[in-house]
Amino acid sequence: MSSVLSIFKLVKAPVYSHCFSQDKSLLAITCENTCLVYRLPPANSVTSSTTPQLVATLANHDKTVTAVDISVHGRIVTCSQDRNAYVWEPLSDGSYKPTLVLLRINRAATCVSWAPSGYKFAVGSSARIIAVCYYEQENNWWVSKHIKKPIKSTVQCLAWHSNGVVLASGGTDGYLRLFSGFIKGLDSKEAVANSPWGAKFPFGALVREYYHGAYIEDVQWRSAIEKVAFVSHEGSLNVVDSQDQLQSVNAPDGLPFNSLCWVSDAEILCAGFSCHPVLFAADATGAWAFARDLDKAGGAAPAPVANEDLDESEDANSGFGISALRKFKQLDLKGKVSTDAQESAHENTITQLKPYVEEQGRVTAVSASGLDGKVVLYRL
Amino acid sequence: MSALYNIGTATKQTINKFRISTGRAEAIKGLSIKIDPKTYEIIVPEDEQEELDDMTELSELAEIMPDNSPRFLLLAYPMTNKDGIKQTPLVLLYWKPSTVVSQEWKMMYAGALEMVRNECGTYKLVEVSSGLEDDSDVDELIEQIESSK
Numbered sequence: 056m057s058s059v060l061s062i063f064k065l066v067k068a069p070v071y072s073h074c075f076s077q078d079k080s081l082l083a084i085t086c087e088n089t090c091l092v093y094r095l096p097p098a099n100s101v102t103s104s105t106t107p108q109l110v111a112t113l114a115n116h117d118k119t120v121t122a123v124d125i126s127v128h129g130r131i132v133t134c135s136q137d138r139n140a141y142v143w144e145p146l147s148d149g150s151y152k153p154t155l156v157l158l159r160i161n162r163a164a165t166c167v168s169w170a171p172s173g174y175k176f177a178v179g180s181s182a183r184i185i186a187v188c189y190y191e192q193e194n195n196w197w198v199s200k201h202i203k204k205p206i207k208s209t210v211q212c213l214a215w216h217s218n219g220v221v222l223a224s225g226g227t228d229g230y231l232r233l234f235s236g237f238i239k240g241l242d243s244k245e246a247v248a249n250s251p252w253g254a255k256f257p258f259g260a261l262v263r264e265y266y267h268g269a270y271i272e273d274v275q276w277r278s279a280i281e282k283v284a285f286v287s288h289e290g291s292l293n294v295v296d297s298q299d300q301l302q303s304v305n306a307p308d309g310l311p312f313n314s315l316c317w318v319s320d321a322e323i324l325c326a327g328f329s330c331h332p333v334l335f336a337a338d339a340t341g342a343w344a345f346a347r348d349l350d351k352a353g354g355a356a357p358a359p360v361a362n363e364d365l366d367e368s369e370d371a372n373s374g375f376g377i378s379a380l381r382k383f384k385q386l387d388l389k390g391k392v393s394t395d396a397q398e399s400a401h402e403n404t405i406t407q408l409k410p411y412v413e414e415q416g417r418v419t420a421v422s423a424s425g426l427d428g429k430v431v432l433y434r435l
Numbered sequence: 436m437s438a439l440y441n442i443g444t445a446t447k448q449t450i451n452k453f454r455i456s457t458g459r460a461e462a463i464k465g466l467s468i469k470i471d472p473k474t475y476e477i478i479v480p481e482d483e484q485e486e487l488d489d490m491t492e493l494s495e496l497a498e499i500m501p502d503n504s505p506r507f508l509l510l511a512y513p514m515t516n517k518d519g520i521k522q523t524p525l526v527l528l529y530w531k532p533s534t535v536v537s538q539e540w541k542m543m544y545a546g547a548l549e550m551v552r553n554e555c556g557t558y559k560l561v562e563v564s565s566g567l568e569d570d571s572d573v574d575e576l577i578e579q580i581e582s583s584k
Contacts, residue, residue, distance in 0.1 A: 194537045199534070239498075258498070
């Protein structure tokens with residue numbers, strides 16, 4: 056009935072980024088200067104009373120950790136405003152060994168993403184550079200190669216295509232760009248041989264560029280159908296395909312989204328400043344439109360009889376939970392504030408959405424981290 | 436001569452052949468010289484050389500040259516100097532990108548620099564430490580090569 060599967064109240068600080076390990080047994084969140092790793096029971100046994108167990112605190116950064124990602128091998132990479140990234144290798148006793156990665160950037164790192172193979176990762180930064188880092192076997196060191204042109208401003212989001220070569224990036228210069236992250240020795244030319252985006256590109260080559268205008272907050276690939284979707288700061292969701300066809304939908308309440316997640320080939324879930332996830336769907340012709348809200352505040356509350364005549368004037372306010380007007384009217388009428396109206400699970404902006412349970416190509420549960428220090432699991 | 440590095444006669448012959456054959460070349464030609472990390476022998480790597488033979492522009496160097504190891508590159512760069520005379524001077528490029536992590540390798544190549552310079556007989560040496568990541572780096576390199584001897 057309720058779309059909220061579980062609420063984890065983890066920390067008292069904003070969680071800017073979170074990530075699950077591949078088997079969903081570990082949850083890593085960023086918390087100020089550290090990254091906290093929790094253990095969870097398997098996905099199908101998580102209930103509303105599950106409490107994650109803290110198993111490791113990764114504390115090596117000097118400034119706020121901005122992003123965390125876990126590779127398919129279980130390695131954790133964290134990047135921070137201190138211009139560094141650390142790769143944390145899991146040891147057999149459950150602790151993690153950090154390895155510093157010299158990114159060679161002179162501004163904060165903003166986002167990080169492992170390539171699907173787990174042997175390289177890309178870091179976006181405010182230094183107008185994307186650093187693609189891979190492990191040098193001969194020297195026992197992580198090397199970072201830069202993609203600079205033609206990025207003109209902070210890179211806010213990165214996403215690897217499933218072929219591990221094409222890298223989508225969006226930032227505050229309003230452009231969505233697709234770059235080649237091809238590393239000689241790590242990637243093979245066969246991976247891109249039949250790609251509709253192009254066949255041969257050296258490292259750092261610009262494959263596609265789309266001007267959007269507003270800050271691009273998040274970008275995600277749907278590699279199977281060769282489409283990439285992004286959400287931007289003027290409150291829209293956009294989907295582009297390899298033929299450069301772009302479609303745009305606006306957020307229903309006008310508030311921009313911070314993150315998105317492909318649910319299936321024709322459904323995308325977005326979340327952001329409205330504190331609840333919103334589902335968009337494409338119809339048979341491929342046109343995207345708003346489908347439904349999940350866990351919207353002030354939604355399914357049965358109105359008490361005494362408040363019937365007040366309802367019309369407050370219809371417009373129902374989208375934002377208990378409005379101040381209703382609150383004082385109820386306080387005046389009944390001596391207490393009615394708690395019948397539902398609050399949304401997140402009390403503050405949602406910062407990142409990640410798929411949690413996936414069955415037969417369709418995501419049936421997602422996780423969302425927010426500025427209120429909670430990670431909430433939603434059921435679709 | 437330092438007893439640490441040695442140049443085989445085959446390598447010397449390859450270098451000589453390169454110097455002679457590119458005297459009247461129309462396109463940019465490069466010869467890659469590397470030091471074997473185990474034997475400290477100065478050799479010409481075959482696989483890089485093949486890719487270099489296909490090179491048409493300096494900006495392609497960034498892709499062909501390794502970004503974790505230094506190299507010496509003997510370059511024949513055809514240009515028209517300010518008097519209008521067509522020349523193809525030989526320039527020795529010391530490829531030392533910032534992505535090289537091994538200090539040992541950096542020192543190994545630095546030590547062999549003079550020896551390779553003598554062997555190639557070039558007057559001009561240009562150090563490339565940017566890894567040619569940016570277009571402006573390539574322009575800078577061209578400027579350095581073309582500035583009069």
